[in-house]
Amino acid sequence: MQHDEVLGLLRLEWVSGAATHTLRASATQLLALARERAVRVLLLDMNSVPNISLEDEWWLGAHWMPEIVRLPLAHLILAIDSTRLHNQLAIDALHDLIKPAIRFESHYFDDTTSAVQWLAEGSGRLPALQAEWLAR
Numbered sequence: 001m002q003h004d005e006v007l008g009l010l011r012l013e014w015v016s017g018a019a020t021h022t023l024r025a026s027a028t029q030l031l032a033l034a035r036e037r038a039v040r041v042l043l044l045d046m047n048s049v050p051n052i053s054l055e056d057e058w059w060l061g062a063h064w065m066p067e068i069v070r071l072p073l074a075h076l077i078l079a080i081d082s083t084r085l086h087n088q089l090a091i092d093a094l095h096d097l098i099k100p101a102i103r104f105e106s107h108y109f110d111d112t113t114s115a116v117q118w119l120a121e122g123s124g125r126l127p128a129l130q131a132e133w134l135a136r
Contacts, residue, residue, distance in 0.1 A: 002133055007125055008040030008074070011112070011133070014048040023056050027064050034071050041119060042073055045112050046080035052090045065098045073104035077119065079112040 002011040012030060016022055034042060052060070068076070080088055095106065109115040116133075120126040 002129070002136070003037060003039075004125065004129060005037075007119065007123060007129075008038070009043060009119065009129075010034055010037060010039040010041070011043040011045075011116070013045040013112070014050075020050050020053065020056060023052075024059055024063075027060065031064065031067050031071070034073075038072060040073060041075045041077065042068075042071070043077040043079070043112065043115055043119070046078050046087055046091065047084060047111065049087060051086045057090050057094065061094050061097050065094050066101075069098050069101040069103065071104075075105050075107060075119070077107045077109065077115045079109045079115050081110050 001013075003009065004011075010030075010033065014026075016026075033039075078091060080091065082088070095102075107115070107118070109118070116129055117126060120129055
């Protein structure tokens with residue numbers, strides 16, 4: 001996890017390997033943290049997330065997605081490589097489910113490096129963000 005107050009950024013990477021039994025609890029904690037920090041930019045590394053099960057996809061659509069659109073986000077950035085077809089299709093379905101309620105811009109990148117470079121462009125924050133992330 002990385003938080004940058006200047007950019008209003010919350011960046012997350014899944015670190016539980018193939019285990020997804022904590023996905024719902026982690027997603028719920030993510031929402032609470034994003035609310036608490038008044039996050040404007042949420043960057044999720046979907047390349048590190050194992051394939052989302054149908055049960056978790058249903059839960060995300062019914063419980064998590066309606067809450068994500070209530071956040072004061074300006075940007076939702078998802079890093080997901082084109083080879084991650086299963087999760088890409090799941091994300092597309094979830095996005096379509098809440099599309100009418102979305103008030104933020106959604107951006108897709110193949111990797112988090114490209115996403116952070118785009119986000120930090122012109123802000124001077126890129127070197128500090130990269131150094132902090134590498135030092136974690």
